[in-house]
Amino acid sequence: MIKYIGSKRALIPLILGVLDTIQRSGTEIRTALDPFTGSTRVAHSLKSRGIYVFAGDYLNFSYTLARALIAADARDYPPTLLNPILSELNALEGNPGWFTRIYSQEARFFQEKNARRIEAIRNYIEEHFSDSADLKAILLTSLILAADKVDSTTGVQMAYLKKWAPRSFNDLLLLYPPLLPGRGEAIWGDALHWVGQVEVDFAYIDPPYNSHSYLGNYHLWETLVLWDNPVVYGVARKRLDVRSKKSPFNSKRQAQEALKALLKNLRAKVTMVSFNNEGFLSLNQIVEMAKEMGFVVVIEKEHKRYIGSVIGVFNPKGEKVGEVSHTKNKEYLIVILQDSKVKRAIEERFVNVKAIQQSLF
Template sequence: MVKYIGSKRALLPWITGVVEQINAIDPLKDAVDLFSGSARVGHALKKMGLFVTANDLHTYALVLAQTLVQANREQYPPERLEPILKRLHRLRGQSGWFTRTYCQESRFIQPHNGAKIEAIREGIEREAAGDETLRAILLTSLMLAADKVDSTTGIQMAYLKRWAPRSFNPLRLEYPPLLPGEGQALQADALEIAPHLQADLFYLDPPYNQHSYLGNYHLWETLMRWDNPQTYGVARKRTEVQERKSPFNSKREAAGAMAKLLSGLRARHLVLSFNNEGFLGLEEIEALLKGWGYVVRLTQPHRRYVGARIGIYNPQGQKVGQVSHTENEEYLFVATHSKKVYHALRSREAGRLAG
């Protein structure tokens, strides 16, 4: 899986444990991951046996969801994909606009890997002609490979002053972690599509604060869209980063957006991820969820992403500002129509606090 500031990698056992507890009391058949991002949670829910619909507005997130949630491993097994990956890997590097923009004008990836990425990216269009799922799987393999040789702290707002040791490694394509079974990947604005979806459980992980996921992962967006966009700034972000804003990234608009979103959901259970760096307060979120009946708040400490722990540096490599804190409080708000689920989760949290 890619490095992702919103990733729930470390929190996944906690989240899936909560869903499993709900499932044990009130069996679930399907779930919606409405802000799927890296698709890590959607992938885990599919692994639990649920039919998962994963949605996100960004193209890189759609590709990840098409691979990790929608694709069926039985139709795209390793023995089918490995020969294609080997052919792509043997391609000779070709340096062009991608290498110039992201390896020379900025320094996210070493030029030798940038040229290899360009050749493979062009090769994918030839290999996957007419098969959108195969295309997504191959693109995911490329994104995962590029992520392992980048030179960032995990977000693409900036790159490291000196090349990261991993950036010297050669790019390697590998078979992504596909799962057997069906799923669905969508690309839409969550506020617009939510009223048209229905499932036993909705998992919500909206943006918490002012940081834009498109700005944080503009390189993956460009790699997936392959559109040679206009860019700006030292990080060579896509110019649309300045224009495409989510209401969840606005302190003034976040509460209204959350209220609108919750009013249109059709499900028996809702699990909402949030943390103490978000625009909305705990009581504010709980008040918005009251219409669902029973609301439980679960809490867990979590280390912040590595860039926040290292600190912030200017282009000259000088440290600016101070690290305010290295740990967050992560929250899961569970809203449910089931009194049994409510009491079970309350007991779970009480046991955690007592322990």
Template sequence: MVKYIGSKRALLPWITGVVAHINGISPIKDAVDLFSGSARVGHALKNMGFFVTANDLHTYAWVLAQTLVQANRNQYPPERILPILKRLQRLKGQPGWFTRTYCQESRFIQPHNGAKIEAIRERIELEAATDQILRAILLFSLMVAADKVDSTTGIQMAYLKRWAPRSFNSLRLEYPPLLAGDGLALQADALEIAPHLQADLIYLDPPYNQHSYLGNYHLWETLVRWDKPQTYGVARKRTEVQKHKSPFNSRRTARGAMERLLSSLRAKHLVLSFNNEGFFRAEEIEAMLKEWGYVVRMSQTHRRYVGARIGIYNPQGQKVGQVSHTENQEYLFVATHSKKVFNALRSKETRRLAG
């Protein structure tokens, strides 16, 4: 899967463990991942046997969710997908707008891989002209392959001064980790769609500070939409990054957005991820959630993403900022209408803290 800040990769055992504990007390049939992002959590929830609805506003995230949550491995098995990937892999590179913009004017990917990406991306439209899920699966494979040969620290706000060693490798397409069973991927504003969704469990991982996910992963948005957008700056970001901001990305509007969201949710249980770099203190989140149900707060310490640990550099490769801290305090809040679930989770967390 792609490198993704906030992907919850390291936190998955913790999150799924908590959900499994809830499920053991109050059985869960379906779940919603409302800000699905990399779709890792939605994928893990589907793997637990739930029917999962994954939603995200950005097109690249929708493609990830279509692959990891909606696609059914029984309908798209390796014997169907691998021959297509092999045909795409054999294509010769065709350098064009993407190569010029992201491999020469900026240096996210080496030109030989950029040209290969362009050839494959063009052919995907022919291979999957009438099958949206097949198209998503092929795009997912291309995104992951490109991610493995990029030259960044994990986000696309900037690229490394010198080519990363992995960027010299050749692009390789692989079969995605599809799961058997059904799911649903939606592309909508979370605040607008939330009142129309209902599930036993809703997982929330909203943007928590001023950084836009569209800005952090603008390459994937362009690769998926293939629309040759107007760009700006050294990183050649899409100009829409400057215009479209989530209310969760502003300290001024985040509280109102969170309160509006929580008041619209219909579920037995909420699980919300946050950390101590966000706009809200843990106590503030607890207070908002208590309007919804019984609340348990859990926490763990985790290392920050690699870009935050190595420091801040300008486009000339000069260090311009200091590392303030290398670890985050990650929070998991469970809000539930079930006092039995509340008591069980509170006791579990108390025992953990007691060692």
């Protein structure tokens, strides 16, 4: 999976543990919704449990990842079918054009040898696989995963490193992506507009909680998927639409109303809201919204922060412009249930829960 700020990799065992408890208490979980799917990690772990998953995002690259890793059925795209295509792509000669110029010369996100090959492979996918949407998404996913392994950033694309990252010297290599057997759904668009159309057993809600735009942080992946030679600006050569395509969840003024509207529209037996103590909203504000929907349990986990905060804050020239404040934050899972028995089962299994509950209710 790609490096993704706010990715819930470290929380997946806890999320699955809570789901286990819910299932063992008699609530069946056959379908799930992840409308802010990002890297698709959580959706992927749910699908790997045999759950039918609807995964969505308003960014095109995340939708593309979901189309490959959640919607497509691995049995339709076995290694015997994909590996020869990937070998063909890996063997293409580099073909420098606008992508190479912008992202390896004007900005140094990739070594030129890799940017040229990314460009050649992307052009080839467009020319040869545009008539098969799933296969195209799978090949683009393989390309994004390969490019992510040779980029020269700290994990976000707001800036590139002054000194080339050691991994950027490696050669780009497309591999068979982590497809899973079984189908699912990928949905593109603003979750506020579509969540009400899907009815599920379990909804996992993980919107952005601060002003950092995911489009700004991952503009290269959006460009790689759209392949639209966009107008770019600034040292990081961001797409111009980073300035205009805004999510209400990135706005301090709008975030509370947006989350309220989203929760109100959900049609799920069990809902889990992911949240940390560094966002616009307080834990109490979210719990107040959750209480209107059912029984609420809050689970807390200390979480090591994004590595960028540990190594410091740097400008695009690599100069240190800020200090590290702290290296740990708290992650919360706010679970909303319709059955008090299930609530008690979760409280019994997860340490910490009782103490937090008492301070909140």
